[in-house]
Amino acid sequence: xxxxxxxxxxxxxxxxxxxxxxxxxxxxxxxxxxxxxxxxxxxxxxxxxxxxxxxxxxxxxxxxxxxxxxxxxxxxxxxxxxxxxxxxxxxxxxxxxxxxxxxxxxxxxxxxxxxxxxxxxxxxxxxxxxxxxxxxxxxxxxxxxxxxxxxxxxxxxxxxxxxxxxxxxxxxxxxxxxxxxxxxxxxxxxxxxxxxxxxxxxxxxxxxxxxxxxxxxxxxxxxxxxxxxxxxxxxxxxxxxxxxxxxxxxxxxxxxxxxxxxxxxxxxxxxxxxxxxxxxxxxxxxxxxxxxxxxxxxxxxxxxxxxxxxxxxxxxxxxxxxxxxxxxxxxxxxxxxxxxxxxxxxxxxxxxxxxxxxxxxxxxxxxxxxxxxxxxxxxxxxx
Amino acid sequence: xxxxxxxxxxxxxxxxxxxxxxxxxxxxxxxxxxxxxxxxxxxxxxxxxxxxxxxxxxxxxxxxxxxxxxxxxxxxxxxxxxxxxxxxxxxxxxxxxxxxxxxxxxxxxxxxxxxxxxxxxxxxxxxxxxxxxxxxxxxxxxxxxxxxxxxxxxxxxxxxxxxxxxxxxxxxxxxxxxxxxxxxxxxxxxxxxxxxxxxxxxxxxxxxxxxxxxxxxxxxxxxxxxxxxxxxxxxxxxxxxxxxxxxxxxxxxxxxxxxxxxxxxxxxxxxxxxxxxxxxxxxxxxxxxxxxxxxxxxxxxxxxxxxxxxxxxxxxxxxxxxxxxxxxxxxxxxxxxxxxxxxxxxxxxxxxxxxxxxxxxxxxxxxxxxxxxxxxxxxxxxx
Numbered sequence: 001x002x003x004x005x006x007x008x009x010x011x012x013x014x015x016x017x018x019x020x021x022x023x024x025x026x027x028x029x030x031x032x033x034x035x036x037x038x039x040x041x042x043x044x045x046x047x048x049x050x051x052x053x054x055x056x057x058x059x060x061x062x063x064x065x066x067x068x069x070x071x072x073x074x075x076x077x078x079x080x081x082x083x084x085x086x087x088x089x090x091x092x093x094x095x096x097x098x099x100x101x102x103x104x105x106x107x108x109x110x111x112x113x114x115x116x117x118x119x120x121x122x123x124x125x126x127x128x129x130x131x132x133x134x135x136x137x138x139x140x141x142x143x144x145x146x147x148x149x150x151x152x153x154x155x156x157x158x159x160x161x162x163x164x165x166x167x168x169x170x171x172x173x174x175x176x177x178x179x180x181x182x183x184x185x186x187x188x189x190x191x192x193x194x195x196x197x198x199x200x201x202x203x204x205x206x207x208x209x210x211x212x213x214x215x216x217x218x219x220x221x222x223x224x225x226x227x228x229x230x231x232x233x234x235x236x237x238x239x240x241x242x243x244x245x246x247x248x249x250x251x252x253x254x255x256x257x258x259x260x261x262x263x264x265x266x267x268x269x270x271x272x273x274x275x276x277x278x279x280x281x282x283x284x285x286x287x288x289x290x291x292x293x294x295x296x297x298x299x300x301x302x303x304x305x306x307x308x309x310x311x312x313x314x315x316x317x318x319x320x321x322x323x324x325x326x327x328x329x330x331x332x333x334x335x336x337x338x339x340x341x342x343x344x345x346x347x348x349x350x351x352x353x354x355x356x357x358x359x360x361x362x363x364x365x366x367x368x369x370x371x372x373x374x375x376x377x378x379x380x381x382x383x
Numbered sequence: 384x385x386x387x388x389x390x391x392x393x394x395x396x397x398x399x400x401x402x403x404x405x406x407x408x409x410x411x412x413x414x415x416x417x418x419x420x421x422x423x424x425x426x427x428x429x430x431x432x433x434x435x436x437x438x439x440x441x442x443x444x445x446x447x448x449x450x451x452x453x454x455x456x457x458x459x460x461x462x463x464x465x466x467x468x469x470x471x472x473x474x475x476x477x478x479x480x481x482x483x484x485x486x487x488x489x490x491x492x493x494x495x496x497x498x499x500x501x502x503x504x505x506x507x508x509x510x511x512x513x514x515x516x517x518x519x520x521x522x523x524x525x526x527x528x529x530x531x532x533x534x535x536x537x538x539x540x541x542x543x544x545x546x547x548x549x550x551x552x553x554x555x556x557x558x559x560x561x562x563x564x565x566x567x568x569x570x571x572x573x574x575x576x577x578x579x580x581x582x583x584x585x586x587x588x589x590x591x592x593x594x595x596x597x598x599x600x601x602x603x604x605x606x607x608x609x610x611x612x613x614x615x616x617x618x619x620x621x622x623x624x625x626x627x628x629x630x631x632x633x634x635x636x637x638x639x640x641x642x643x644x645x646x647x648x649x650x651x652x653x654x655x656x657x658x659x660x661x662x663x664x665x666x667x668x669x670x671x672x673x674x675x676x677x678x679x680x681x682x683x684x685x686x687x688x689x690x691x692x693x694x695x696x697x698x699x700x701x702x703x704x705x706x707x708x709x710x711x712x713x714x715x716x717x718x719x720x721x722x723x724x725x726x727x728x729x730x731x732x733x734x735x736x737x738x739x740x741x742x743x744x745x746x747x748x749x750x751x752x753x754x755x756x757x758x759x760x761x762x763x764x765x766x
Contacts, residue, residue: 047693047701047717077689079702079718112686113719172673172690215673215687216694289672289753290555290598290761297762303495304598306460307555310430311599318430319462334430335462336496370672372755378673379680 002137002153003029005164006187008227011136013143016124018072018110018117024143025072026121028128029183030097031065035228038064039196040105041203043220049076050086051106052219058090058105062192064225065103067183068093068128069144070121071168073110076218085116092122096129107181107221109146109168141166144181147377152253156242161188161230163242167250171259171378172217182207182222182250188239189228198240199224206247209279209365212258213374214287222247255366260374263295265350265367273359277314281354282365284308292370298345300325305354306334315358322355385520385536386412388547389570391610394519396526399507401455401493401500407526408455409504411511412566413480414448418611421447422579423488424586426603432459433469434489435602441473441488445575447608448486450566451476451511452527453504454551456493459601468499475505479512490564490604492529492551524549527564530760535636539625544571544613546625550633554642554761555600565590565605565633571622572611581623582607589630592662592748595641596757597670605630638749643757646678648733648750656742660697664737665748667691675753681728683708688737689717698741705738 004011009031016026031038040059042052058064068089075082090104108116131139141151147170155164169180184199203222224243234242255264267285272278285291288308294301302323309321323331328343330336350369387394392414399409414421423442425435441447451472458465473487491499514522524534530553538547552563567582586605607626617625638647650668655661668674671691677684685706692704706714711726713719733752751757 045690045693046695046699047689047704074686077686077714077718079716082718112684112690113714115719172687213672215671216690218686218690218693287670288598289596289757293758293761295762296758299762301495303457303460303601304555306430307428307495307599307601310428310601312429316429321430331460331496333462335460335465336498370758372758374672375676375679375753375755375758378676379682 001155001164002141002166003164003183003185004134004137005155006162006185006227008032008187008229009185010132010134011140012128012131012133013139014124014128014131017120018070025070026124026128027069027140027143028132029067029140030132031225031227033227035189035226036063036065037190037192037195037226038062038224039192039199040221040223041199043217045216045218047218049074049108049219050078050082051075051108052221053083054086054090055105055221058102064105065099066093066097067105067107067223068125069107069181071109071144071146073108073114073116074112074219075108075116076112078115081115085118088118089121092125096125105223109181109219112218144168147171147259149257152250154246154249156245158234158242161232161234162186163246165246165250167254169254170257171213172215180217180220184224184246186226187230188226189231189233190226190239194236195224195226198243201240202244202247206244206251210251210255211283211286211365212255212368255368258368259377260371261368262371263350263369264348265295265352265369267352267365267367268362269354269356270362271359272356272361273315275361275363278361278363280312281309281314281356282363284312285352285354286365286367289370295350296369296371300330300340300343300345302330305352306331309354314356316356320357324353326351384538384547385524385549386547386566386568387517387520388538389545389568389610391415391570391612392568393515393517394523395511395514395516396519396522397507397511397514400503401453408453409507409511410452410523410526411515412450412523413515414608414610416610418572418609419446419448420573420575420578420609421445421607422575422582423604423606424582426600428599428601430601432457432491432602433461433465434458434491435604436466437469437473438488438604441485447488448482449476449480450488450490450606451508452490452564454492454527454529456491456497456499457495457602458491458499459495461498464498468501471501472504475508479508488606492564492602495601527551530554530642532640535633537629537632539628541617541621541625544615544617545569546629548629548633550637552637553640554596555598563600563603567607567629569609570613571609572614572616573609573622577619578607578609581626584623585627585630589627589634593634593638594666594669594748595638595751638751641751642760643754644751645754646733646752647731648678648735648752650735650748650750651745652737652739653745654742655739655744656698658744658746661744661746663695664692664697664739665746667695668735668737669748669750672753678733679752679754683713683723683726683728685713688735689714692737697739699739703740707736709734
């Protein structure tokens with residue numbers, strides 16, 4: 001399953017000793033071909049980690065043979081030494097597999113501002129190479145976890161070809177272009193420009209609309225590698241839909257495992273003048289701490305939805321706004337609507353619909369509630 | 384003290400029964416002249432409460448004789464009936480004092496989306512009028528509290544004239560133009576255009592740079608009333624500085640009493656290319672939930688400062704950023720700086736300095752930490 005569900009890939013996940021806990025912390029994914037086409041999207045945070053700067057460069061050629069990923073340290077804000085460490089990691093993988101370093105992408109996740117323990121990471125690469133297997137996808141998915149409580153994988157199998165992937169991410173989870181660390185693989189045979197097109201289309205409406213805590217990471221990376229091993233070239237639309245489905249599934253898994261969360265909140269903005277307006281309003285609602293606290297307390301506090309909408313530049317008239325929570329239109333025409341007592345808030349999923357009455361565009365943003373557990377998890381220790 | 388420190392003002396604060404707790408909930412401030420010049424600034428939230436819409440209109444003439452304020456209900460998102468209620472409140476005050484309704488500003492604070500109990504509020508106006516006194520400033524300040532644990536007042540006395548004021552606000556505290564409810568009074572004799580100029584200059588660098596929880600209210604209002612009773616017309620610069628000092632003091636009192644907060648965080652952005660850049664970066668840092676949790680846990684997690692800076696459009700180079708926490712430069716040139724163990728985090732005030740190395744402009748934004756108490760206070764009941 002995971003990144004080895006598609007033919008033409010091997011993977012491994014091991015404990016290199018980067019994490020003090022001794023948990024798995026190093027993953028390797030290798031494309032055994034025959035093709036090496038690849039695409040990637042990266043964080044739009046302007047403070048980018050060293051592995052993001054490296055992998056962006058490597059991807060420019062449209063090909064990748066291997067991806068090495070570590071948890072236990074983000075290698076972000078680590079200056080020239082951090083970049084040298086990323087480069088050395090790629091060189092080590094290349095040397096072990098008989099490749100050039102320019103065929104190896106690097107991903108890191110963990111605490112910002114700390115150098116990686118290269119004395120543990122580099123021997124770990126050798127150990128991972130020794131364990132590469134067509135069944136290694138799950139172990140790789142486990143090795144990239146940080147505060148994730150479960151590993152995340154997804155597979156879409158079509159007629160003779162497959163798209164699979166793994167993801168990690170539980171906090172600092174508001175990707176601007178991608179999210180956290182995701183590796184997707186396929187055995188379909190497509191050139192890198194179509195991989196890139198399908199990946200950008202998929203992430204734009206999946207990972208990009210996950211906004212768990214409003215905090216954009218320095219390390220977000222989504223990679224898509226194609227081996228061509230299935231010897232099938234699917235229709236582009238069919239392929240793009242499979243990539244989107246896997247991204248959507250992984251994005252949902254990220255939301256369901258977000259740090260400290262007790263509610264998964266689906267915010268659908270409808271009847272917006274533009275899709276950008278719908279996304280802006282959805283994000284503003286998703287980032288309203290007071291609303292997120294209210295929903296944690298199972299309080300359908302729609303006034304906080306309206307105060308969030310009011311901070312945006314989207315087209316709307318305040319006296320035409322309508323808001324439903326779990327299907328009950330508690331706000332109509334900017335004022336009191338149906339009885340808020342009718343809203344059933346007992347379940348983990350909360351659905352908010354914000355009707356801007358300004359057009360026909362829409363967007364869905366996913367977020368979580370704000371809980372004492374989130375505060376505890378992010379104040380009790382550095383992460 | 385408070386709004387009655389300046390000559391030419393009376394005030395009252397009473398319990399009208401708007402709050403179920405029976406606590407004081409209705410305040411009245413009256414300018415007894417001889418002048419009636421006034422100015423006001425209001426929330427930039429596009430979803431504005433009925434009293435904001437009313438008071439904005441009233442202020443257009445540059446004069447005010449009375450301000451009536453209620454806690455226990457924001458009268459926001461209450462439709463045409465809510466506006467009628469605000470109008471009726473102003474009419475009632477006008478009738479009781481022999482004024483026109485157009486001389487009366489109205490301010491409300493409390494839960495959004497609920498109509499005010501006018502059967503209690505209107506008789507309360509009569510009761511408040513009956514208790515108007517030159518010593519009523521403190522009672523008025525107490526009557527406008529919601530989740531505030533203390534009432535907030537401030538006075539600046541100059542040579543023969545005075546500026547005084549009161550404020551409330553503890554949550555939904557990220558004013559875009561003003562903050563929560565503030566009434567300032569002066570016995571200096573100045574025309575409304577100079578009051579307006581001084582008030583806008585003062586709020587721009589005081590209340591506007593308080594960002595406790597990133598949530599902008601629908602009801603923010605700051606009013607300044609001048610009685611001329613001191614029969615002194617101060618130099619504009621001297622007057623503007625007194626207004627700024629009172630606004631700054633009240634803004635600090637709001638931060639110190641913010642819901643659930645255990646830290647007051649002063650974020651100074653220096654060496655920015657423009658003041659707008661400095662404010663944008665300061666706000667981005669102030670709104671980063673992960674950083675606010677870390678500071679709650681007394682963890683000088685500067686990586687979260689850099690990830691917040693990276694989401695802005697301000698001019699900077701990532702490898703030239705410097706960050707100090709409580710005077711220790713823990714991040715230099717975008718990487719690891721002085722030992723974070725040197726940072727003493729034991730005190731309530733935390734000082735963050737973010738050096739963008741891109742110019743010579745600066746700005747200070749104040750915020751609070753994010754705590755389990757904030758989550759509890761905003762999830763356990765509607766507010």
